[in-house]
Each structure stands twice: as C-alpha cells, then as structure tokens.
Amino acid sequence: MKTFTLSTEHRIEKPLAEVFSFFSDANNLTEITPPQMHLVVLTNPPIEMAVGTLIDYRFKLRGIPVRWQSEITEWNPPHFFADEQRRGPYRCWIHKHKFIETDKGTLVQDEVEYAVLGGQLINKLFVRPDIEKIFEYRSSKLEELLG
Numbered sequence: 001m002k003t004f005t006l007s008t009e010h011r012i013e014k015p016l017a018e019v020f021s022f023f024s025d026a027n028n029l030t031e032i033t034p035p036q037m038h039l040v041v042l043t044n045p046p047i048e049m050a051v052g053t054l055i056d057y058r059f060k061l062r063g064i065p066v067r068w069q070s071e072i073t074e075w076n077p078p079h080f081f082a083d084e085q086r087r088g089p090y091r092c093w094i095h096k097h098k099f100i101e102t103d104k105g106t107l108v109q110d111e112v113e114y115a116v117l118g119g120q121l122i123n124k125l126f127v128r129p130d131i132e133k134i135f136e137y138r139s140s141k142l143e144e145l146l147g
Contacts, residue, residue, distance in 0.1 A: 051074065
C-alpha cells in the first residue's frame, strides 16, 4: 500500500499547557475544520483522552456523508499524541501531533501519513488538495482562536 505524508507547522503565542489543552479536547476539532465539511463529533462528552479512546465523527467529504472513527494510539501530554483512523474514507490515516514549548509560545507540528484508494493519481487530483485546504483553514482558524 502506497502511503503519502503531509507535514505542517504552526507557531502559537500561547503557553504549551494552554495549546495542548485546546488540542486534547476532541470537540474543538469542529472549530478548526472548514464549515462546509459539517463536522459533528458523535461521541458523547466528556471524552476522556487516553490510549485506546475511540472517537466517532460525521462529516461531508465533497458533499458525501462520511462516518469516521479514530483511536488515540499514543498519549504523552503535553508534548505528543497520535490518532489513527479505525473506520473512514482512507485506507490508512495516522495523525501525529507534536507540541514544542519555545520562548515565544508553542510550536505545533502535525504529520499525517495516509493512503487512498486509487493511489498516486487520486491523491494528486483530489485527496492531497483537499487535505492541504483543510490544514490551511485549520492554521488560519488557530490564529484567530489562539493567536
């Protein structure tokens, strides 16, 4: 299975603990996801974040309703956590979130490893541009909410 990787960085002028707290609340994902995706967290709050936590979502991908389930596979507050798709549109989705305290706030690094049906061509034409737009929106929304 051919996988692809997307890496991003975002600096937030807030303390590490505050930034990690925001990201570790699964319900905040709705705040940093493009509104046209209509993301809804289906898992009832409060969601206790730990290794093995399953979180269910519903959203629209190019107008098509999709169900997604992710599992927290690594949990090391306030520096790192990872989630993996257990059910959803990708053949593979592993999202690693890293938080680094700096003298000017917090550096947020994301690395997503993913695989799609249709491979390279489908990724290039559809999937990669969609994921990049999601992370661009996320970056601007984080600036608005936490910047």
